[in-house]
Amino acid sequence: MIVIASHDNVELLESMLQRLTEVNLNGHEVLIVDTNSQRNQYLSAFLELKQKYSQFLFDRKDYTCWDSGAYIHAYKNYVAEKYIFLQDSLYITDPDLFIKMDQRLDEYDVATIFHFHFDLHLHTEEESKWTFQGLYDTQITGLPTHGIFGPFFGVTKRTLDKIPKEWFIEPVNKTQGCLMERRWALMFHQIGASKKSFYGDNDVFAYEQFDDKYVKKVWMHRLQ
16 A cells, blocks of 8 residues: 655645556555645645545544654554555656556565665753653563655555554654654664665665665655
8 A cells, every 4th residue: 555644735635646547556556654644725625636536545644743654644544564654745757666566566575776874862851751661561672774865765554564553643742753764674684674775774864865766756845
């Protein structure tokens, strides 16, 4: 299942939906999850797009949960063998992206488009406590060397099933949404999940160091 997290931007959502009709979905269902948008223009368009793209599934959250909240909602409410979690602020440049994602998920538990080296010494103690929340209840088996940019990634259901339910914490603000780049990586590391990046293991520190071979990120600087 391809899961698209969307929030309050009609143009981005329309662009993503149109692109999904042009690329090879490789047999995946598509689910659009709105994360509590408030703009009337978006809400009206969401209903119109739901009718226009009736081949896709549409769902809404009635509270702020950012993209990771949409992913967690999809996992808990829609059964699929594999989940490919993406944001509406992406443009798919490789029409065979989902084929390549599935090929990696046939061999690995988690497939990332971009992952990068990151510092787990977070800016504040509050950020650190939130990122590691619940993970302190088990022994930390070292720390991952890479975070998951976005976060957007592919993962098998059997891998998500191994994560304790109490670890699935939904972010409620932009800071926590960004911290999920680290928390997803920590959770996968804790359960020993195997990971594969489209760009391999490297010393990249920022998205700008990647090319747009597979997807292109549209920077919106949105607040929720």
